[in-house]
Amino acid sequence: xxxxxxxxxxxxxxxxxxxxxxxxxxxxxxxxxxxxxxxxxxxxxxxxxxxxxxxxxxxxxxxxxxxxxxxxxxxxxxxxxxxxxxxxxxxxxxxxxxxxxxxxxxxxxxxxxxxxxxxxxxxxxxxxxxxxxxxxxxxxxxxxxxxxxxxxxxxxxxxxxxxxxxxxxxxxxxxxxxxxxxxxxxxxxxxxxxxxxxxxxxxxxxxxxxxxxxxxxxxxxxxxxxxxxxxxxxxxxxxxxxxxxxxxxxxxxxxxxxxxxxxxxxxxxxxxxxxxxxxxxxxxxxxxxxxxxxxxxxxxxxxxxxxxxxxxxxxxxxxxxxxxxxxxxxxxxxxxxxxxxxxxxxxxxxxxxxxxxxxxxxxxxxxxxxxxxxxxxxxxxxxxxxxxxxxxxxxxxxxxxxxxxxxxxxxxxxxxxxxxxxxxxxxxxxxxxxxxxxxxxxxxxxxxxxxxxxxxxxxxxxxxxxxxxxxxxxxxxxxxxxxxxxxxxxxxxxxxxxxxxxxxxxxxxxxxxxxxxxxxxxxxxxxxxxxxxxxxxxxx
Amino acid sequence: xxxxxxxxxxxxxxxxxxxxxxxxxxxxxxxxxxxxxxxxxxxxxxxxxxxxxxxxxxxxxxxxxxxxxxxxxxxxxxxxxxxxxxxxxxxxxxxxxxxxxxxxxxxxxxxxxxxxxxxxxxxxxxxxxxxxxxxxxxxxxxxxxxxxxxxxxxxxxxxxxxxxxxxxxxxxxxxxxxxxxxxxxxxxxxxxxxxxxxxxxxxxxxxxxxxxxxxxxx
Numbered sequence: 001x002x003x004x005x006x007x008x009x010x011x012x013x014x015x016x017x018x019x020x021x022x023x024x025x026x027x028x029x030x031x032x033x034x035x036x037x038x039x040x041x042x043x044x045x046x047x048x049x050x051x052x053x054x055x056x057x058x059x060x061x062x063x064x065x066x067x068x069x070x071x072x073x074x075x076x077x078x079x080x081x082x083x084x085x086x087x088x089x090x091x092x093x094x095x096x097x098x099x100x101x102x103x104x105x106x107x108x109x110x111x112x113x114x115x116x117x118x119x120x121x122x123x124x125x126x127x128x129x130x131x132x133x134x135x136x137x138x139x140x141x142x143x144x145x146x147x148x149x150x151x152x153x154x155x156x157x158x159x160x161x162x163x164x165x166x167x168x169x170x171x172x173x174x175x176x177x178x179x180x181x182x183x184x185x186x187x188x189x190x191x192x193x194x195x196x197x198x199x200x201x202x203x204x205x206x207x208x209x210x211x212x213x214x215x216x217x218x219x220x221x222x223x224x225x226x227x228x229x230x231x232x233x234x235x236x237x238x239x240x241x242x243x244x245x246x247x248x249x250x251x252x253x254x255x256x257x258x259x260x261x262x263x264x265x266x267x268x269x270x271x272x273x274x275x276x277x278x279x280x281x282x283x284x285x286x287x288x289x290x291x292x293x294x295x296x297x298x299x300x301x302x303x304x305x306x307x308x309x310x311x312x313x314x315x316x317x318x319x320x321x322x323x324x325x326x327x328x329x330x331x332x333x334x335x336x337x338x339x340x341x342x343x344x345x346x347x348x349x350x351x352x353x354x355x356x357x358x359x360x361x362x363x364x365x366x367x368x369x370x371x372x373x374x375x376x377x378x379x380x381x382x383x384x385x386x387x388x389x390x391x392x393x394x395x396x397x398x399x400x401x402x403x404x405x406x407x408x409x410x411x412x413x414x415x416x417x418x419x420x421x422x423x424x425x426x427x428x429x430x431x432x433x434x435x436x437x438x439x440x441x442x443x444x445x446x447x448x449x450x451x452x453x454x455x456x457x458x459x460x461x462x463x464x465x466x467x468x469x470x471x472x473x474x475x476x477x478x479x480x481x482x483x484x485x486x487x488x489x490x491x492x493x494x495x496x497x498x499x500x501x502x503x504x505x506x507x508x509x510x511x512x513x514x515x516x517x518x519x520x521x522x523x524x525x526x527x528x529x530x531x532x533x534x535x536x537x538x539x540x
Numbered sequence: 541x542x543x544x545x546x547x548x549x550x551x552x553x554x555x556x557x558x559x560x561x562x563x564x565x566x567x568x569x570x571x572x573x574x575x576x577x578x579x580x581x582x583x584x585x586x587x588x589x590x591x592x593x594x595x596x597x598x599x600x601x602x603x604x605x606x607x608x609x610x611x612x613x614x615x616x617x618x619x620x621x622x623x624x625x626x627x628x629x630x631x632x633x634x635x636x637x638x639x640x641x642x643x644x645x646x647x648x649x650x651x652x653x654x655x656x657x658x659x660x661x662x663x664x665x666x667x668x669x670x671x672x673x674x675x676x677x678x679x680x681x682x683x684x685x686x687x688x689x690x691x692x693x694x695x696x697x698x699x700x701x702x703x704x705x706x707x708x709x710x711x712x713x714x715x716x717x718x719x720x721x722x723x724x725x726x727x728x729x730x731x732x733x734x735x736x737x738x739x740x741x742x743x744x745x746x747x748x749x750x751x752x753x754x755x756x757x758x
Contacts (some may be wrong), residue, residue: 033551033552036553036555036556039556039557039559039560040556040559040560042560056574056678057575057578057581060578060581061581061730064581064732065731065732068588068732068733068734071734072734072735075734075736075737076705076735076737078737079705079738081706150646151733151734152634152635152638152646152707152709152733153635153636153638153731153732155733196575241637257603376734451641
């Protein structure tokens, strides 16, 4: 090829290329392909996202299964803690019963090496500070339960109890814990065995793990006096035998000497039952502590309380109950007429308003439950008729003004109170301790308010009052020669020189539906299976 | 640009749009199914919490079914939770996997005489309507399922007859979505199960120590 031909051929090729470059044919195809890629990318992204969301929903389900399994473990642990021989909780006895066996403030459960409570020995009867009984020693040994329990539906749990006794100043606070790990094995029980390393966390090896911990608290025994608000003690020389507490102010306005003794038994320990060493009673308060004039505290301690304690208002509600939960206003066999006179009328009890109004004559309560909308006695006498050996107490419930029982009786807000200016005689021959203060139990629902607007419980007269009074939202005032029992109210005023804690709690409870321990705190821990050792609570 | 190019481009576009549409349909169906699964889970959780609350409020004795629905189908039919009952509707089969049932882990007596309604039709907060089944059975005593005997005997209660441990199985069966043509799964019941124990073990010699305040008077 000559140089000229070569130049011509090159020129032709360039021209052809330029022509092809200038030719736009086929561009639609390119655009279509680009559109296809973009559209498929969008669709794929949408589908991927949705599938991820679906996977998340499935994981949520598995996570919930694991959590329910863990909660089953918590139930297991609490059950074991509550499997205590409560016969050791001998609340009977009393001052005249001859045995200062147990007392409400000093009941301390004992935990064995497995973290299981085996008894309520009263080794703890060495005093109470800040509402917490002392323990003589702390074994400090955690539980040793490590086997897994099948719950079904892919789930199983491992649970461990922890003693939970911790030292707080001179005291040991017993708050046992239950730690449980729940596992969803994804349908393959072999993937989540105890051979899985302890560092296994959620979703490793196909397992979904949730770990939870419940901190338990023992029953909170009733103290001699408890006030959600202020507690006022009036008397020249007050002798009290039990602990008291107030979330608000503590007031002792009189010029007085105050002697408070915690009468914990020492018989269990084989020493003198009246050995006062370490038996100082305690009065705790959340607000200020004021007293007037000469104030000479002797055996008591007065200290700020570490935390407020609020009692739950009682509920008198038979709606939604099982069929057996029908509550008559008067006990079976008790007629309205038997309740005495109402200003010369046939009865003090008015069935149309479900109230008792007494201005004269005698009103006597036989053992049984009385559910009223209001109780007001300004004259006559009010008493119980209970044999000292009776296993049935008098329980008087004052329902709230807005309750279904009372809201339509026309009394409006002028009800819901328990007032007796003539007192309530609950003694046998005027001797305290024979009947037992818990043989008369008064429960006041309240009107929804506390403080000055709350329901009132005023018990006056020159009697010695002996009762278990539970009105945590009400204004409570008890006046008498002496008071024995428990007074729980919002603002509580005790006008009596002698205050005795309830030592004869023959009929302590309203129901048997709660155990010795309840869950005070529940938290979720980092998911670890099996439970970490030696401290299963680490990461909680 | 020739007619052939246009036709080819149109064909590609149709294919792409068709494929994308399928993707979106799948995605939408899956999203719907996911939402419904979440709804079913929420209903199951809610039901278990209601049961727990009932035990707290009315006591452990009410933890039982008010009645037992009849067994609906064969054991292998996983669409109806009652199929895990026996023919007499007196026992419950605890399965490792209710979606693919095999030999039961345990067979436990169903507990009646309580206040738990076994089948309820509930509308979730998102409008999903479902049948919520709640079964309560007497679990084998937890002490008999592998815990160290020393622990159990120390606690004092080891027998299965005390009925202190009850298994609660909640199954949620969603109604078919209305106005939807795509897959509205999950098509199988969604299960949650747990154990609830008696707050006051029945073997206590004296079980009247409860300080329950605020309970209905019974």
